[in-house]
Amino acid sequence: MKIGIVGGTGDIGEGIAMRLAPKYEVVVGSRDEVRAQASCVCSLDKLKNRGNSSCVLKGATNQDAVSCSDVVILAVPFKNAQVTLEGLSGFEDKIVISPINPMEKRDYFMFVPPKEGSAALMVRGLLPKEARICSAFNTIAANKWKALEEDLTYSVPVCGDDPEAKKVVMDIVNSVSKLQAYDAGPLAASSMVESLTPLLLNIARYNKMRDVGMQFL
């Protein structure tokens, strides 16, 4: 299975790429293909140092990352999501993962959804109706993605309306470190997943913690 990462050289994207590369063929997309290739060289080096010398990680444009993949992860900040998606095509029948969280930083972090109710529903409106959209990976901090020496022991809620696509996404989640996927219902329930992230950022901020995650129990 080929996984493309739109925004694959960003903070979250780079970490996701390294965590997935030992298991999947990963295409790191960027607006700047050269930058994507440089990021892959660097990531492959880090993986090699950890004994993973046979990973497949390729740099590409965001469009190529979409076109040549079975699963596309939208590793872009909310503020760039609409512009980025409007510039891309070929999402028909792709499984698309949105880890996007619409939020604002005031004195505290606040969940501020778009008019659709959530980033995932906004993404659904921007992509062709054949795209099979799930939200997942919303609450894992960029630093944790990149800290390859650390196990990720978090719970990961997954929303989506296509049961088969959701199963694929949950399997991907469960293949990464010690992440555990949970079905969190239809895509319309994604707002409650996305609002976890500003909550976790507030918990970190007000309790002098870093990179807070969560587990269901």
Add this chain to the structure above:
Amino acid sequence: MKIGIVGGTGDIGEGIAMRLAPKYEVVVGSRDEVRAQASCVCSLDKLKNRGNSSCVLKGATNQDAVSCSDVVILAVPFKNAQVTLEGLSGFEDKIVISPINPMEKRDYFMFVPPKEGSAALMVRGLLPKEARICSAFNTIAANKWKALEEDLTYSVPVCGDDPEAKKVVMDIVNSVSKLQAYDAGPLAASSMVESLTPLLLNIARYNKMRDVGMQFL
């Protein structure tokens, strides 16, 4: 310290009363004082069977639970909150804990806040401005409150604008079983705490689990 529970004979209220009674003087409020007294007899019996024979647990009207307490817990469902609070007085200078979650059951559970943005902010608008309101205990299932034989190992986010009141509430949280309180920011951030509960109900529903809670890590 005296803790009054408005709605103390409801599912959540009864469990909260039993969990707090070994540490605090607890006044169980109800619209029906006789029912409150009967609930206390029953709860004291359960506590005695577990070796807690010196608990103070008194049945009262909701108004008396407010009037004679230092801290008031609003253990009422969202749909009854406004009517209940409009019928009560004497909240000035009380510390008030809102565990209230505004949500609807569709095919899935959905966070549906009132126009104020959260139940906690709605409560603030209904009470005198001297009331010191915090949200806490939002995500603990009624069954877990009542299962005295089980440790409660959950994380409990606490929101509020009065630092001293928040400290008192966090100390109460930390005194119950193995609950751990976390400062989740100002009362305006409570919507992100309240929306955890429908999320946890969805997780339970779609993963065939029961009484799901969560921990920060």
